[in-house]
Structure formats: structure tokens, C-alpha cells
Amino acid sequence: SQQGEEDPQALSIQEGENATMNCSYKTSINNLQWYRQNSGRGLVHLILIRSNEREKHSGRLRVTLDTSKKSSSLLITASRAADTASYFCATDAYNTDKLIFGTGTRLQVFP
Amino acid sequence: EAQVTQNPRYLITVTGKKLTVTCSQNMNHEYMSWYRQDPGLGLRQIYYSMNVEVTDKGDVPEGYKVSRKEKRNFPLILESPSPNQTSLYFCASSANRGGSTEAFFGQGTRLTVV
Numbered sequence: 001s002q003q004g005e006e007d008p009q010a011l012s013i014q015e016g017e018n019a020t021m022n023c024s025y026k027t028s029i030n031n032l033q034w035y036r037q038n039s040g041r042g043l044v045h046l047i048l049i050r051s052n053e054r055e056k057h058s059g060r061l062r063v064t065l066d067t068s069k070k071s072s073s074l075l076i077t078a079s080r081a082a083d084t085a086s087y088f089c090a091t092d093a094y095n096t097d098k099l100i101f102g103t104g105t106r107l108q109v110f111p
Numbered sequence: 112e113a114q115v116t117q118n119p120r121y122l123i124t125v126t127g128k129k130l131t132v133t134c135s136q137n138m139n140h141e142y143m144s145w146y147r148q149d150p151g152l153g154l155r156q157i158y159y160s161m162n163v164e165v166t167d168k169g170d171v172p173e174g175y176k177v178s179r180k181e182k183r184n185f186p187l188i189l190e191s192p193s194p195n196q197t198s199l200y201f202c203a204s205s206a207n208r209g210g211s212t213e214a215f216f217g218q219g220t221r222l223t224v225v
Binding site: 029030031032033035040041042043044045048088090091092096097098099100101102103104 | 115142144146151152153154155156159161167169170199201203205208209210211212213214215216217218219221
């Protein structure tokens with residue numbers, strides 16, 4: 001079962017613009033993570049936010065979490081062509097040992 | 112260097128011919144898992160293991176087997192592969208269970224079953 005759903009499915013922007021991706025999930029969670037995947041390669045961890053946190057920053061990344069709405073957003077500021085990749089959210093629900101991924105957002109950044 | 116190593120990277124096989132995809136991590140992680148990635152479906156968990164000799168089913172375990180005899184290794188076994196198992200497979204490991212710590216991923220194994 002898919003826990004997370006990302007929105008939009010695809011996003012195209014120009015270099016320098018900000019990119020915002022959203023993730024919605026179905027059940028209560030302990031943690032939410034965001035990962036990046038370059039075409040056909042392994043996923044790379046970007047940031048982890050715990051259920052008692054509302055916002056977290058890492059470099060040009062800003063993640064928010066709204067547990068009342070069961071949603072999270074990933075903001076990439078001042079995007080670069082090198083940010084072109086797919087981005088996935090992943091959650092671990094209460095009382096499970098699983099890390100469940102969403103379907104991803106494909107981000108294309110044009111130079 | 113901390114890493115998760117999968118082999119092979121690419122594999123073409125025929126229906127019914129047993130195969131094993133190996134996965135090894137050098138970070139002394141307790142938690143390991145296997146995912147398959149298909150277009151439009153994202154990553155779906157096949158099996159996971161919380162420690163040596165402890166494994167459990169993920170969301171799509173049918174047609175797969177795993178074992179965890181040593182902490183560092185977590186092979187994925189397809190006893191009788193079928194074309195619907197054609198996919199991109201990823202092994203991952205993390206220090207703790209589920210999503211409480213970051214997961215490290217292998218580079219993937221692209222499997223084609225004809």
C-alpha cells in the first residue's frame with residue numbers, strides 16, 4: 001500500500017526559481033523523510049523531520065510538516081540545473097517497522 | 112566509505128531460472144530492506160529485516176525470498192522468476208528500524224525476465 005502521494009507528479013522550472021513539492025500520507029507517522037533520485041540511480045537521503053517538528057532546513061532545502069493535515073512540503077530555493085531529479089517522500093507509520101515511499105515528483109530545472 | 116553494494120547491476124534472465132541478487136553493507140546497520148521500483152508506482156517494499164535471522168514481508172513479497180544469516184548481507188532470491196518481476200530493484204540499510212534514521216541505498220539492479 002502506498003503511504004505517501006507526491007504532488008505534482010512533474011514540475012519544470014527555470015534555474016534560479018524555487019521548486020515546491022508536496023507529500024500527503026494516510027496514517028499517523030513517527031517520521032517523514034525526503035529522498036532524491038537521479039535517473040535510474042540509487043536514492044540519496046536529503047532530510048528527516050520527526051512528527052513533533054514543524055519545519056527543518058538544510059542548505060537550500062526547507063521541509064515543513066503538518067501532522068493535522070497529514071502533509072509535508074519540500075522547498076528547494078534558487079534551483080540549479082543539477083537539482084534535476086525525482087524527489088520522494090517516505091514515512092514510517094505508528095506501530096510498523098516499514099519505510100513506505102510515495103510515487104515521487106520529477107523535477108526538471110532548465111538552465 | 113559507507114556504502115551498500117548490490118550485484119549484479121544488470122541482469123537478463125529467462126522465466127523460471129532461479130536467481131539471487133546480493134546486497135552487502137559495511138555500516139553495521141541492523142535494518143535492511145529490498146524495494147522494487149516500477150514506473151508510476153514509486154518504490155514498493157518487498158521484504159525487510161530488523162536483524163540477523165529476523166525478516167518480515169513488505170507490501171509486495173510474492174515471488175521473492177530473503178535471508179539474513181549475517182548482519183552485513185541480505186540477498187534477494189527469485190526462485191522462479193516471471194516477466195512481471197522485471198523491474199529496478201534497490202537494497203537499503205539503516206541504523207535503526209523503519210524510518211527513524213536515514214536509509215542508505217545501493218545503486219540498483221535492473222532485472223529483465225524474458
